[in-house]
Amino acid sequence: MAGEPQADCLFCKIVAGTVPATVVRETETTVAFRDINPQAPTHVLVIPKVHYPTAVALAEAEPAIAADILREAAQIAADEKIDDHGYRVVFNTGTGAGQTVFHVHAHVLGGRGLQWPPG
Template sequence: MAGEPQADCLFCKIVSGDVPATVVRETGTTVAFRDINPQAPTHVLVIPKVHYPDAATLAAAQPGVAADILREAGAVAADEKVDGTGFRIVFNTGTGAGQTVFHAHAHVLGGRGLEWPPG
């Protein structure tokens, strides 16, 4: 059921504490932790504690939690001291866009040049 923890979801297991992660922030609705394969000096994932397969599904079902992710992404950027130099918030949706864990999540990237298009 949407919103409920999924037994086979890596991020649900991080939320429950069954899988370790380097948590940098936590709220009542979100968890932020360092990516294990960083693509920039600052690379933190911000996830909702509820399970939805992608950002669009989460936003449609629980827009307040989607807003919490964005708010926390900004707080992570401030904590990591990349808010003044610039940072990127990325939501990958679907395998064609590079999504590998089907639990909504935002990547907060910073600490290096982030030209557009990415690559």
């Protein structure tokens, strides 16, 4: 059922505290933690505590939580002191775009030049 924790979801397990992560922020609706394979000096994932596979599914079902993710991304950028220099917020959707965990998550990337297109 959409929104409910999934037993086989890595990020649901991080939310539940059964899989460790380097958490940098937590709110009532989100958890933010460092990526285990960082692609930039700052690479933090922001996830909702509810399970939805994609950003669109979350935005359609619970738009306030989708907004919470973006607010947290901005706060992380400020906390990491990359907000003045620029940062990127990325939602990968589908395997063709590089999504490997099907629990919506935003990548907050910064701390180095981020060229466009990204790859």
